[in-house]
Amino acid sequence: xAVAALRRLALRGPVPVHAxxxxxxxxxxxxxxxxxxxxxxxxxxxxxxxLVAGPLRDEDRSDLCRLHDQLPHPRATxxxxxxxxxxxxxxxxxxxxxxxxxxxASVYRSLIEEGRPSEPDLQPDTPPNPWRGKGDHGQGxxxxxxxxxxxxxxxxxxxxLRDGLQLDPYTAEFGPFLPVxxxxxxxxxxxxxxxxxxxxVLRPPLPQEEQSGPSAALRRIARQLRLLGxxxxxxxxxxxxxxxxxxxxxxxxxxxxxxxxGSGQAIPPGLGRVGGADVRDRLAAWWEVASxxxxxxxxxxxxxxxxxxxxxxxxxxxVLNSFDIATLTGMCPIEKREDKxxxxxxxxxxxxxxxxxxxxxMRGAA
Amino acid sequence: MTALAGATIAGTAAALVALAVFLIGxxxxxxxxxxxxxxxxxxxxxxxxxxxxxxxxxYYSMTLLFIAFEMEMMFMYPWAVVFVxxxxxxxxxxxxFLAILSIGILYGWREGIFKWQ
Amino acid sequence: xxxxxxLSVLLLLLFGAWxxxxxxxxxxxxxxxxxxxxxxxxxxxxxxxxxxxxxxTTEAPDRLNWRLAxxxxxxxxxxxLSVVPLAPGVVAADFDAGIVLWGACEALTVVVVFLHGWSxxxxxxxxxxxxxxxxxxxxxxxxxxxxxxAALPAESLSVAAxxxxxxxxxxxxxxxxxxxxxxxxxxxxxxxxxxxxADSDDLIGGTRAxxxxxxxxxxxxxxLAMLASVSVMASAVFLGGYLGPVLPGALWLILKSGVxxxxxxxxxxxxxxMPPSRMMTFIWTVLLPLSxxxxxxxxxxxxxxx
Numbered sequence: 001x002a003v004a005a006l007r008r009l010a011l012r013g014p015v016p017v018h019a020x021x022x023x024x025x026x027x028x029x030x031x032x033x034x035x036x037x038x039x040x041x042x043x044x045x046x047x048x049x050x051l052v053a054g055p056l057r058d059e060d061r062s063d064l065c066r067l068h069d070q071l072p073h074p075r076a077t078x079x080x081x082x083x084x085x086x087x088x089x090x091x092x093x094x095x096x097x098x099x100x101x102x103x104x105a106s107v108y109r110s111l112i113e114e115g116r117p118s119e120p121d122l123q124p125d126t127p128p129n130p131w132r133g134k135g136d137h138g139q140g141x142x143x144x145x146x147x148x149x150x151x152x153x154x155x156x157x158x159x160x161l162r163d164g165l166q167l168d169p170y171t172a173e174f175g176p177f178l179p180v181x182x183x184x185x186x187x188x189x190x191x192x193x194x195x196x197x198x199x200x201v202l203r204p205p206l207p208q209e210e211q212s213g214p215s216a217a218l219r220r221i222a223r224q225l226r227l228l229g230x231x232x233x234x235x236x237x238x239x240x241x242x243x244x245x246x247x248x249x250x251x252x253x254x255x256x257x258x259x260x261x262g263s264g265q266a267i268p269p270g271l272g273r274v275g276g277a278d279v280r281d282r283l284a285a286w287w288e289v290a291s292x293x294x295x296x297x298x299x300x301x302x303x304x305x306x307x308x309x310x311x312x313x314x315x316x317x318x319v320l321n322s323f324d325i326a327t328l329t330g331m332c333p334i335e336k337r338e339d340k341x342x343x344x345x346x347x348x349x350x351x352x353x354x355x356x357x358x359x360x361x362m363r364g365a366a
Numbered sequence: 367m368t369a370l371a372g373a374t375i376a377g378t379a380a381a382l383v384a385l386a387v388f389l390i391g392x393x394x395x396x397x398x399x400x401x402x403x404x405x406x407x408x409x410x411x412x413x414x415x416x417x418x419x420x421x422x423x424x425y426y427s428m429t430l431l432f433i434a435f436e437m438e439m440m441f442m443y444p445w446a447v448v449f450v451x452x453x454x455x456x457x458x459x460x461x462x463f464l465a466i467l468s469i470g471i472l473y474g475w476r477e478g479i480f481k482w483q
Numbered sequence: 484x485x486x487x488x489x490l491s492v493l494l495l496l497l498f499g500a501w502x503x504x505x506x507x508x509x510x511x512x513x514x515x516x517x518x519x520x521x522x523x524x525x526x527x528x529x530x531x532x533x534x535x536x537x538x539x540t541t542e543a544p545d546r547l548n549w550r551l552a553x554x555x556x557x558x559x560x561x562x563x564l565s566v567v568p569l570a571p572g573v574v575a576a577d578f579d580a581g582i583v584l585w586g587a588c589e590a591l592t593v594v595v596v597f598l599h600g601w602s603x604x605x606x607x608x609x610x611x612x613x614x615x616x617x618x619x620x621x622x623x624x625x626x627x628x629x630x631x632x633a634a635l636p637a638e639s640l641s642v643a644a645x646x647x648x649x650x651x652x653x654x655x656x657x658x659x660x661x662x663x664x665x666x667x668x669x670x671x672x673x674x675x676x677x678x679x680x681a682d683s684d685d686l687i688g689g690t691r692a693x694x695x696x697x698x699x700x701x702x703x704x705x706x707l708a709m710l711a712s713v714s715v716m717a718s719a720v721f722l723g724g725y726l727g728p729v730l731p732g733a734l735w736l737i738l739k740s741g742v743x744x745x746x747x748x749x750x751x752x753x754x755x756x757m758p759p760s761r762m763m764t765f766i767w768t769v770l771l772p773l774s775x776x777x778x779x780x781x782x783x784x785x786x787x788x789x
Contacts (some may be wrong), residue, residue: 003394003535010535013528041409042691043688044694045539048532063407064557069402072537072695073395081402111440113537150543151401155419163483168419169605178409186411193422194610196480227685229676229756232514239516250516257514262677263755270385312424312482313610314758317685336518372485373565373576373584376492380561380708383552384701391697393652397537404542406605407692409715416543422491423616425763438551439627445584446634450785457782464775472768480767482760 007112014039015108016299018047021183022065023206025054026325028100030219031242034235042179044070048111049104052078059203060176060184065122069364074111074118078104110143127151131247141179153293161310167214170195176203179315180227181275182325183208183331189308196316199308204332208325215241216324217289218251223284223321227314240290251291272307272319276302279322304331427479434470438463488575491733492564496557499711499744500704502525509705510752525747529542530700538696545602550698552599556705559595560712563588567694567719570732581642582630585716589626592672593619596681599702600690601774611689614759615681619671621766622678627666628659628774631721632781642716643669655721657784660777662721665769669713669747673706680759714744757759 018041019029029051033040041047052069056064064085068077078084078095080100084093096103110116128151137149147153155168175186184206190198218241225234236254240247262282271279275298287293300323308316323331406413441463449456474480504526510511512519560661565580568574594615600612634640636657638646643652655662671678674689682689691702712771718739725732757765 006390006394006531007535009531013525013532016532026541042684043692045693046688048536058411066402066405066412070405070407070539072403072539072783073397087401097671121400121402125400125402126400128405149416152413152416152542155415157420160422162424165422167422170413170415170417170419171411172408172606173411175409175411178411179687181409191606191610193424194614195422195424213404227387229679229683229754230514230752231684232511232752235511235515235517241776254516257753258755266755266757266761268758268761286555294740311762312758314683351778367645372489372574373562373578376489376575379489379493379560379626380496381554381558383497385556385730387534387553387701387704388538388550388697391538391700394535395537396694399537399540403539404593406603407497407687408609409687413606417604417609418601421609421613423613424760426640428617428763428767429620431767432624435624439586439624442627442631445695446631447640449635449782450638453570454786457786458503460782461779464778468772468775471771475764475768480760480764 011109011112015049015104016041016047017049017051017054018042018044018067019073019179020049020056020064020177021054021206022056022060023184024209025081026172026208027219028081029053029217030222030238032100034239034242037101037105045072047071048075049108050075050077051080051100051104052077052082052085053100054183054206055082056085057206063176063186068119069121069123076107076116076119080109082302086122088119090124091119119246129153129328137186147337149338158190158192160199161197162195167192171198171323173202181205181320182328185320185328186263187308190311194313196308196311196313199305201305201332201334204329204334205325207329210281211324212289214247214251214290214292217286220324221283221286221290222322224318225258225263227317227321228261228266230258230261230263233258233261248292250365251287255287255291267318271315274298274302274307274321274323277290279318279365282322302326302331303333304328307331423483425479427474427477427483431470431474431479434467438467484573485575488573489565491569491573492561492575494694495564495715495737496560496580496708496711499714500707500740501709501745503707503778504529505747507751510748512559514752529705532702533703536696536699537570538698539693541603541605541693543695544604546766548598549602550595551667552595552602553698553701553705555595556592556599556606556655556702557713559592559710560705560709564712566642567715568646568724569736570725573733574643577643582634582638582640582645585630585642586623586627588686589623589668591671595745596674596690599694600681602689603693606689607686607692607695608690610685611681611686611692614675615690617759617763618680621763621771622668622671624727624773625653625664625766626772627662628771628778629658630720630772632658632661632778635778635781637787642719646719646726649726651722653723657779658721658777660773662717664744664774664777665717665721666750667770669710669717669743670751672713673710673747675710675747677754677756678762679751679756680762683756684689688762710747713742714740714747715745 016039079095129148131148131151150175157166158169169190169192171190173188175181178186182205186203188200218237223235239248267280288295510517563585596615597612600608633654637645674682682691688740722739725736727735
C-alpha cells in the first residue's frame, strides 16, 4: 500500500539512466541528457536503466555484463542504435532506433509498476576467486598473509614515483564505460594513493562522429566543465551544441559565465603539455572554435601512457579529456594484440613487493 | 532540562530520522546483493586487489602543521572570553602566537608540504 | 521552551533540506539556461525513486560504518544547530561554549565523510574520502578563526550571547571578510561546488559512488540538512540571528537563513573546483592568513572603539 504510493511518486520524477557509450553515440547521449524525462547518472549504482548506445566491440561485451550486474534492482537495459549485445530470456531485451527517451520512460514505468521483472545477473553468483575454507577467518590462506579474503587478494607494497615511499599500489582495469573516460577507452592503471604510477592502454577510445566545428568543441568544453564541478555550465554548453546556427551570442555569454567561475585559475598551468600546448591552451583553442573562429591543430608528440604517470587523479582526468577523440586515439598506440598484451603486462608493471618485509631479498632475487 | 540533554535529544532524534530512511528502504525494496553486484565500480573493469590498502596519503606533512593550529585553538577559546577585559595585553599575546605559527606556515610552504608529495 | 526549540531544530533541518533541494535544482537550471521548473514536490520524487531501489553492498564493506555515516552526518547537523537560539530565549542546548560544540561537529563531519568513503572498500569512494580530509581540515581552521572573532565582542563562547552582542551592529559589518570565509566552510561541510572533493564527478560520485537505494537517499538528505544547519548558524553569528524590527524573531532568523542558503547554493553552482593540491596551497597561503587578518581587525576595533 505505502510501497505502491512510493512507487507512484517515484514515477513522477525523471528516469535515472546510466549510459554505456559505444561507437558514434557520445553526441547522441549528450543530447539525450538534456531531455527533462531523463537524468543521466555518473554511477551505475544510482541508475535504474542501463542505456547501451551505439555498437560496441566484441571484447567489450564481458565488461558490459559486469557493468550491467552492478545496477541495483529493479533494473532494465535499453539498447539504442545497436543490436543487443547481451541476451536475457525473461524479460526480453529492449532495442530502439529513434526516440530513446520515450522508450526509456515506458520501460521504466513498466519496471516500477511491476509489469516487467527486474533483469537477473548475467554473471554467475560466485566470488571472483575461491576463498572460503582455509585460514582462521575463512580468508582462504594461512597465517596473516596470503589467501584471497572474499575472493580478492590484498594489495602488496611497491615504490612510489614521487617520494619513493613503499606503500601499496592499487592496480585495476578502468573502463571501457567509465563516464570520465572518453567512451571505449580501457586503461590498466596502477595508483599509489591518488597519483597514477603506471598506465597502459588496453583498448583505444571508440571513434565518434562530428570531430570538428563549433558543436564538437562545445561538447568537449562541456566534459571539461563537468570535471571542474560546473555541471550547470556544462549542460548549457551541450544545449548550445545541440542547436544548429546562431549560437555566437550564447557562446559569448557562456564563456563569460565560465570565466567568472575562476576556471582559468582552477586548471594548473603547464598541465599535460603536449606539442607546446597545455590543458589551458587546448581549452582556449576550443573556445575559439566554439565562437566560430579557427584554431591551429597541433600534432601530439607524446603518448598517453607517458603523459599520465605522476599525475594526481583529478589532474589526470583534466588531461585525458583535453584531447579530441581522434587525437587521443593517435596517442594510444597498441602494438600487441589484446590477448598477447595480457602476458606482457606483468613485465611492464612496477614490480610488486611481498608483504613480509623482505623487499631487499625480493629485489635481489629479481 | 540541561543544555547537554537538549543537544543529546536533538542529535538522537535526527539519527532516528536517518535510520527511518533505511527502514523505509528496507521495507520498500529489500533484495539481497549477489556476488556480481558487489564488484567495485570501475566502469566495466575489474580490480585485482581489495581497495583497502596502505594508502599513500599525499598530504601527511600538512597534517602536522594542522595539529599545531588545533592546539592553538585550545588557547584561543578562553582567550576570546577574556579579550575585552585584558585589552592590549591579550592582543599582543595572541599576535605573538599567531606570528610564530605563521612562520610555521611559511617554512612549510618553502618545504613544499602543501603540494601532493 | 526547550522542547519547542528541539522540535524546531528538527523541523528546520527537514524543511531546510527540502528548500535547499528546490533551490539547488532551480540554481542548476538557471545556470544551465534551462527553463526553471520549481516543482516543490520534486525532491520527494527523487527521494521516492531512491527508496524504491535496492540498497546494494560491495565486496566485504565495513557495513556498520557505511550505514552509520549518513546517520551520524544528520545527527551532527542537528547537534550543531541545537546551540543556535531560534528566538529570544528559545534554544535547544544553551551551552556556555556553544561555539566549541559547533567546532566539534565540524571536525566530526570530516571523520564521517571519510568513513563514508572508506567503508565501501572501493577505489573511487576511497580516493574521495582521503582527499576530502586534506581540504576539510584546514577549512575548519578558517571557520574557527572567524567564529572566535565573532565571539570577541560578545565576551562569551555562547551563540546566544553572540547574537545578543549584535544588537547595535551586526558581525557582518564588524568583520566583512568573516562571513564569506565562514560560507566556504559551509561549502566544504556539505561537499558542494568548489569544495566538493569527496563526492565529485571526476570520481563518478566519489564517496557516494557505491551508494544506492536508501543509503544514497539518507546521504543526500544529510548533506542538504547540513547545508540548512550551516545557513542558520551563519545567519545567527554574522547576520544578527533573530534580531530585527516588526516581524517576530524566529521569522527573521528563517528569512536570513534562506538568503544565506541561496548564496551558498549559488556559490556552489558558479565557482570552479581546483585540483586538491592547488586548493590546499590556496587555503593555507591565502585564506588562512585572511582569517588571521579578520581576527586581528576585530581585536583592534574592540581596543580602539571598545
